[in-house]
Amino acid sequence: MTAITDLELVPMRIAKVAGFGPPLADANRHFVVLDEVSGHRHLAVEIGGTEAFSLAARLQGLTFGRPMTYEFAAALVQSLGGQLSEVRIDRLEDGAIAATAVVRGPDGARTVDARASDALNLAAQAGAPVLVSPAVLADYDRRLEDEDVAAGVNLLRLALTVPAMKITRAAP
Secondary structure, eight states: OOOOOGGGOEEEEEEEEEEEOTTTSSSOEEEEEEEETTSSOEEEEEEOHHHHHHHHHHHHTOOOSSOOHHHHHHHHHHHTTOEEEEEEEEEEETTEEEEEEEEEETTEEEEEEEEHHHHHHHHHHHTOOEEEOHHHHHHHHHHHHOSSOOHHHHHHHHHHHSOOOOOOOOOO
């Protein structure tokens, strides 16, 4: 893995979660959209349904009677004297976007390898900044510009323009 200096990373914010099903997608597909804090770039990252539900609920401010997975994970980090200081969306591994969580604790800062979906959920829970590698942004831009448009690329484009996924509670 290539080392990335903090100066190269692009600050981004979690803007929304978008979801697609038939007829646009053969199966349910979900994306988290990141917007550049001081610019106009975007990044859409495909995530699983469970992670999408959790993140969309968090972004909407929904609460549940018992701690959800990422609330529990954040509480564990905090109970051990740690704090999630940032999430870095910093590389591609086998075509998937990967992340690093930077946790500060009594013994200093440690990096923890993570799936992007898990790291972004934890960042939303902890209020930690999200930083993205220029290489990841460049790869995303290349995929969007590909003339041989696959269904996945169309969904990446659509994720930027559709309204955010909305989680609703079932009627009692």
